[in-house]
Amino acid sequence: MNRSLKQLMKSLLAPAFPGGIITILIFYLDYFQFELVEKFLLFAAFVIVPLVILLMNHDEKNKHQRMVYAAMKWLQFPAALLTLASVMSSKMWGLESTTIPGILSLGWLLFTLLLGIYGLTTIMISKGKAAELAIGAGLVYFFIGGIWFTLYQYQVNLFQANPATHALSSLHFHFSSAIVPIFIGALGRIMTKKSWYPWVVAIDIIGPILIAIGMIFSKPIEYMGVTLFACNIVIYTAYLLAYLRKNALDNKATFFLGLSCLAFYTVAVLSILYPLLKKIFFLTILDFIPVYGSLHAFGFVLCGLIGWVYTVDFIKRKKMVKENR
Template sequence: MKPLMVATIPGGIITILIFFLDYFRLQLVDKFLMFAAFVIVPLVILLLRYDEKNKHQRVIYAALKLLQYPAALLALASVMGSKTWGLGSTAIPGTLSLGWLLFTFLLGIYGLTVIVNRKGRTEEIAIGTGLVYFFIGGIWFTLYQYQFDLFQAKPTTHALSSVHFHFSSAIVPIFIGLLGRVMTKKSWYPWVVAVDIIGPILIAVGIIFSKPIEYIGVTLFACNIAIYTTYLLGYLRNGSVQNKSSFFLVLSCMAFYTIVVVSICYPLLKNMFSLTIHDFIPIYGALHSFGFVLCGLIGWVYIIDSLKEKYNKEQQE
């Protein structure tokens, strides 16, 4: 698929270099943020559809496609300024991060247009909210790069909040919204969307102010993902989805279930092999970002592309 290749190959190469070249000297959290900027967001843009009759939405979509790569490069320059080039004590990294902040602001505006133009359809509210959460992730990224101590939270907390909103908070509502577009609507679906909207906020508030609130948010969010993956696997069994789409979506679901299993086994593994939570963070991060998120996005991109082809054929006939 040409759009998929164009969107991911350059960013994928840059991401591989960031993860494996010692030159960059970035922390793991910075690497995952760059993975979001160069790979995850371009795939999300491929999933978006705009109303041809809506000039404002069409212009914003064109701007997103045009500005994504320059904004990602500015984000990379920002983290390299603070970690690689030794400019962390200056305002330069923060200033460079404003490019990504403005881009995520555009994503958020586009998300609001999705919610408004679709006249309150539940699945579109989920997708639009996910796009808005990218903007919140951009805010946390800029706070992190400026090294602000907001709400008495350290910059490291801002970095974790940014990762949270660039991955789980933004992606899960989008996934559930996409599922809502193709599934037969169920009475429980609006409740799942509601939890998807509230859950990330609870987690973010909990990270800064209260661990119990964070645990509640994480539990609700994890239950929602379990509902999504279980229903999705059942939907894929019907055989109405292409093999390529099914392959990646099944991998995405399996990555989530693997995270659950690892989490349950963590106390046992910790005692058996003298491991700490820091030893598991790369495992959790890789399974979630490369497994659940990346494979899920690729699968949904293939589905959206096949639906477009089917629609175009019907129009021609």
């Protein structure tokens, strides 16, 4: 028992374990009477962001980046706890009509600002490298997600959009908008140069903005953004699967990255079959939302992040072995 505990603490993913335990309790205990969108936002705060920070651990950092990175690493968990307190105050403590939930949400807003600063620094020192631009943009999108979360907790009506739309916008920027550019940037770091790659990065940066604008102002713009974004993920997953087949990586990395791609294609197939399944099983879109959300959050995003953390660590260890020969 003692040995297994020590092995657990030495695990590469150890920083995400405390948040993972809290997230499991949030999802499965009746005590936490939260909306599904709030549960997924807390999952992002407690699990997804620590894994993103782990993924950035092997970056070449200048002095300013090192300072911001240290602050990100130490402040993530306290900021996530403030996020939980913010949601609890509005849903469980009877403070929804006060400014307390909004004030508590500022902790997460300031933390995502740190992520955004790290992302901007990455872009500034990238020297135009498409992969670094993608990763930097993804980190900046976390900050936009933090802004939407604070607007949601303050229950502000903005641009004719209600707080429920703010919650969905925050979720969009914490998951797809932030994570897909980071994934594509991580792939760009290890793949051979391709002429189409900068275009994928450009679409990946513009797509989330189109989706966000469309959610508030125009459905056609939203559909266009979603289509472009989905096509980008298809390109990313197809190339990644081909790369995994041709290159020997860590077994854990290959397993989790493969699961991530499988989860995306499962979502795509379910979306195509939705009209048929709806008629056969008398289901509504509300029945499918938890399935789509779980496959995307726990399958595509979580497994993908774990896979990339293992991949980057494997490449680093391989490089060190070569240098020591």
